[in-house]
Amino acid sequence: xxxxALLLSCCLFISCTAQAMAGQTTGQTLVLIxxxxxxxxxxxxxxxxxxxxxxxFNYLGHxxxxxxxxxxxxxxxxxxxxxxxxxxxEAPLLVQAQWLTQYMQALQARHPNNQLILIGHSAGGVIAxxxxxxxxxxxxxxxxxxxxxxxxxxxxxxxxxxESPLGLFAPxxxxxxxxxxHDLYLDLVREAPNTLxxxxxxxxxxxxxxxxxxxxxxxxxxxxxxLVPSYSQxxxxxxxxxxxxxxxxxxxxxxxxxxxxxxxLTILARLPN
Numbered sequence: 001x002x003x004x005a006l007l008l009s010c011c012l013f014i015s016c017t018a019q020a021m022a023g024q025t026t027g028q029t030l031v032l033i034x035x036x037x038x039x040x041x042x043x044x045x046x047x048x049x050x051x052x053x054x055x056x057f058n059y060l061g062h063x064x065x066x067x068x069x070x071x072x073x074x075x076x077x078x079x080x081x082x083x084x085x086x087x088x089x090e091a092p093l094l095v096q097a098q099w100l101t102q103y104m105q106a107l108q109a110r111h112p113n114n115q116l117i118l119i120g121h122s123a124g125g126v127i128a129x130x131x132x133x134x135x136x137x138x139x140x141x142x143x144x145x146x147x148x149x150x151x152x153x154x155x156x157x158x159x160x161x162x163e164s165p166l167g168l169f170a171p172x173x174x175x176x177x178x179x180x181x182h183d184l185y186l187d188l189v190r191e192a193p194n195t196l197x198x199x200x201x202x203x204x205x206x207x208x209x210x211x212x213x214x215x216x217x218x219x220x221x222x223x224x225x226x227l228v229p230s231y232s233q234x235x236x237x238x239x240x241x242x243x244x245x246x247x248x249x250x251x252x253x254x255x256x257x258x259x260x261x262x263x264x265l266t267i268l269a270r271l272p273n
Contacts, residue, residue: 026273027079027114029107030057033087033100035122035147036184037177040064040084042121042256049082051261057082063103079114083107087127092183093196096123096149097131104137115140115271119264121256122146122228125189125212126197133203141209141271143264144227146225146254149212150232151190156202190232210235210245211267213260219251227254 030052032043038182040062043049049059055079061070063085085103087096108116117138118128125144148155162182191197212235215225224230231237235245248263 026146027111028057028081028268028271029111029114030080030082030117030118030119030268031104031107031120032082033120033124033125033128034084034089036089036181038089038121039086041057043084046256046260047258047261048256048261048264049084049257052082052264055265056080059084062086063106065099068106072134079111081111081114081165087124089123090180090184092179093123093127093130093187094134094254097134100127100131101135101137104131108138117141117143117268117271119143120145120147122254123148123184125149126188129217130200130207132206132208134199138206139208141211142234142236143211143213143267144233145213145250145260146215146228146233146257147212147270148188149197149201149235149238151188151195152228152232153190154227155185155188156190159189167186202240205240205244209271210241211248212236212245213250213263215250215252215254218249221251223251223253225252225254 018199032040032048034042035042053059056076057080058076059071059082061068061083063083065086087099099194118139118141120126120128122145125147126149128139128142128144129149132139132142158178158181162178162185187196189195191201212233214230214233217224218228234247235241236243236247238245248267250259250263252259
């Protein structure tokens with residue numbers, strides 16, 4: 001009964017949010033950016049895209065190095081669109097940011113009057129922010145979900161493993177990703193002088209709405225994110241953004257979940273036109 005009540009309340013929330021967003025006159029282009037070893041399908045499999053579609057967003061397709069794969073699943077006539085994409089997720093952050101920037105140039109040409117809203121999960125949120133800082137990607141809003149803005153010890157462990165004898169034998173055990181990800185691990189270690197994140201977090205950031213969905217450690221059920229500590233996920237802990245970002249707490253582990261879609265609808269409904 002509790003589950004049924006929760007589902008009913010979620011459906012009611014989505015319906016009310018859709019009505020509120022229907023009054024918005026400005027179009028929105030949502031770009032969903034996956035994290036390490038992910039791809040665009042994680043946004044679909046997690047249920048996030050379905051939640052957004054039920055609120056009136058149109059999922060227009062997937063961008064990849066081999067081309068654009070459109071979908072015909074239109075749910076409304078409003079100019080609010082969703083795109084997923086594929087990045088080389090084992091590559092260094094700067095390489096992935098270059099790919100993202102090229103994708104965005106194509107989408108801006110396709111929807112020139114829409115607000116560009118970047119939504120990044122895990123490392124995808126850092127990639128999106130790097131694109132905005134280094135390549136001046138003109139995004140109106142950046143929303144990150146469980147992103148390691150201040151780095152993560154997990155990257156340090158991966159770096160140590162890739163530089164140990166394990167890295168030499170990894171290809172023999174089907175673990176090539178360990179070596180291919182070496183430079184990415186280096187980018188995602190906890191920020192310290194001479195690291196990429198230390199530099200990025202102290203650069204001037206372009207004017208935009210900065211919002212981080214944080215897997216909080218302070219919740220009644222004790223569920224936490226084992227990969228990225230909550231303090232690292234909070235954009236307000238980035239030196240250049242202190243006091244300028246909005247923090248949205250959430251309960252969950254590291255992967256995407258349907259409730260992320262509900263939180264996104266709440267955030268999107270409150271954005272200025």
